[in-house]
Amino acid sequence: MKKASRKTKKKEGSKQRSHRATSNVFSMFDQSQIQEFKEAFTMIDANRDGFIDKEDLADTYASLGTDPEETILAAFKLLDADDKGVLNKKLLADILTTQADRFNTSELAQMFEIAPIDAAGNLDYKSLCYIVTHGQEEE
Structure with a gap:
């Protein structure tokens, strides 16, 4: 054996x-x-x-009967008390990496790659929601 x-x-x-x-x-x-x-x-x-x-x-x-874009927008609006349509990039990064289902650094970097961010460091979350749900336009 x-x-x-x-x-x-x-x-x-x-x-x-x-x-x-x-x-x-x-x-x-x-x-x-x-x-x-x-x-x-x-x-x-x-x-x-x-x-x-x-x-x-x-x-x-x-x-x-649920619009994914509206669902994502509603989540971002919870963080936008002034209803400006933008959120501070640093504040958003802090929330996404420390709360609930935390983003890792790779996921955060991936989001910021496609997110429209102005010179003041504000992320246009309405545009981001559109990009996430409809795709990014090729130039």
Whole structure:
């Protein structure tokens, strides 16, 4: 009888742990709940490619009668007490990196790359919302 190498044992052990960890997640829900999750995923995955992407989300928003641009604008307006349509870049960076679902430095840099920012350091969030929901015009 041939002995399994340490590498093989390690692989098999990690497969078992991985399977066990996944199984534990599913054990939190009964079969009918898991089926509901699968159905919800299938409803959102409109193009049936196994992934929920930008187009799938746009279709979902549209089917709910929700305008994604208005939803994003409403979130920014919460921070714009004077209703100027702009937010200070530094203040926004501080909020986005320290509150709730925090942006990492890469995500923040990515947003500032496409965001219209004036010489005073104010971000035009109305234009940013348009760019995020409709895409950036090619020059």
